[in-house]
Amino acid sequence: MRRTYTHRLATWLALATTALAAACQAAPHTPASGDQVIELLPRRADAAQRALRQLRDKLTTQPDNLALATDLAQRYIALGRDSSDPRYLGYAQAALAPWWRLSAPPAEVRLLRATLLQSTHHFDAALADLEQVLLAHPKLAQAWLTRATVQTVRGDYAGATASCARVAALATQLVAVTCLANVGAVTGRALPSEQLLELTLQRSAGAPPEVAVWSLTLLAEMAGRRGAADLAQTRFRHALALAPRDGYLLGAYADFLLDQQRPAEVIALLREQTRVDALLLRRALALQQTPGTAAALAADVRELAARFAAATQRGDRVHQREQARFELALRHDPSAALALARQNWQVQKEPADIRVYLDAAVQSRDAGAARPVLDWIAAHGSDDVAAARLLRQLKGGA
Template identity: 60%
Template sequence: MRGVLLFAGAWLAAGCAAAPYRPATDDTVVTTVARRAGMPEIRQLQARLAAAPADLPTALALARRYVALGRAEADPRYFGHAQAVLAPWWGRADAPPEVRLLRAQLLQNAHQFSAALADLQAVTVSQPRNAEAWLTQAVVQAVQGDHAGATASCARVTTLADQLAGFACLAAASANTARMAASERLLAATLERSAGAPDEVRVWALTLLAESAARRGAAGTSERYYLMALALAPNDHYLLGAYADFLLDAGRPAEVLALLRARHRIDALLLRYALALRAAGGQRAALAAAVAELQARFDAAAQRGDSVHLREEARFMLHLRGEPAAALALARQNWQVQKEPADLRILLEAAQLAGDERTARAARDWMRRNGTQDVMLAGSRP
């Protein structure tokens, strides 16, 4: 089951890496690296693969370890390591299904959704009982706004994985539709009956429930779910960002500052911290430093050709730089790639503040067609 949910977090976008830093002298301590669980196993796999670079089982095992570490650390470098391990098979159209699934997951992480779907569709044809492939496909379809496709893929997950994972998949697929509230009720009931489910599945379900409750205006219920999830996964980067957004919407920036005070390595969390500094007031130097650091990181991403975090950059430009036209350009570019609730929100906010009624009207039309429910869409996020 843990293997099936390895990429459930693909719905929960990870933060981008910091800008490159060049130390002034060779003896400068750049960082202190914590001892990570699983590193002896990784070293053993590295040695085995060095001795036999075409050994597929070893390559797959090492790539999966890198992917898991990359998600745990929110560090994209490990995804690059995984791709390098798969290099002998990476460009092959006839790559084994196990490689195609990993390749699809890495492509999804890089927002190369069309290429990811091509691999996933091939895997689900050759291995129709591969629950991880169906789940990853549902992830990509939902991010792209293909709710019908995501629901169909989730239906396959419900027949292959445990009930909580299947209904969490369906709830995520329904997040931007008129089925959101019904899916929330079903997921909540299933969670109550799933006391023995793995923690990562429970955290995913609790986070989905918290976000759904917040979108329909049930703040007390939402916070209860957030706190339950944080009790199980206090270092989950996506969960911390989602709860920080909840607190910002509730006008509680001081709690965001306490929550994220030592978590600035992840760009998405530094963004929330800076938004909280702005909302709290009185810390102008700290806010200026956070804004400068974020700008440097976004500039570095642009130099790399990295457009994965357009949504975060749009929020930065709108709410910290006060440049709605630039924010709207980023939000539009982001909307072409992904259509999650947060993508819709920044598009509508930027359009409203930029005075672009045409784009705002198109966003509202999209909401009506899909039955989107979100009490905050008409307002402004701090």
């Protein structure tokens, strides 16, 4: 699973896309058609679920209703964020089925399609859609933000900075500063970026919860990477109070707890979240740190092996970072992990990608294999104490 910050801004995306629709008028399994039944969703009595059922039923009878389809897709994306359930992204794509494969769909569909494409690492296609959206609507902040997110993941920091600059003219100061801090965190400017973001968040009382969670999670990760564990803990807990089921946040906090050797808290945190591969992986890693859990650990390893094998058979490369970590830590196969980390590095270049690549190289005793990452760090900088430790090990200093 790769949950970018854009996923946690799904509510804002819905608002932005609604505005775009008005302007235009003035990895999961993909169903073959919008009316194909994949699974019956839980029937909860709350108003949101009733509204969702009504929209879904209405779309079944009006599959070409653009406004209805985009509304339903937006709601599914938000549900995917709130429930940590990746199936909802597939449901969102199904809602857009009549336009999904068009070379020039309506702009509001392009924006949603770009968001879904980047979630499955189809970055070139996502950027192509965003380019077309922005040609027609250059003042659409969400499109610039999604573009910046993809550019950062791919390591195009100059492009991401330029996109964040456009966001700054169109969105709130907190959104703009968070966008820029996300770039600064991986280009040797982590501490000043963190300080500016913290100050901006303090001055942004009343910010939408999804934006506050985005900022807090980034701040927590930045503190954790520089070794400020107490501060990271405070920020993670603040973010979890606002979004207790956010998938990316749960994974990031679980990683922090694993680094702190607190596996019991990871197991409790992820008790009902193992539908997501990346969260199941983190529970298995926690079980590995916990005495007396051999049977449960073996079951999780078997399940993960089956899921990764199925993803490989589908040609799905979204999980290569997690699969590399699985091979390295749970199956103790550093050669396989290094091959996966190398393939993953061709797609995305974030701190977690650096760490798993270096760790695989260390355990493979192959410093030369890490050259692409070493060159990258030399060119862009790093403020990650875990990466620094691995670098010392590669150089024989630990």
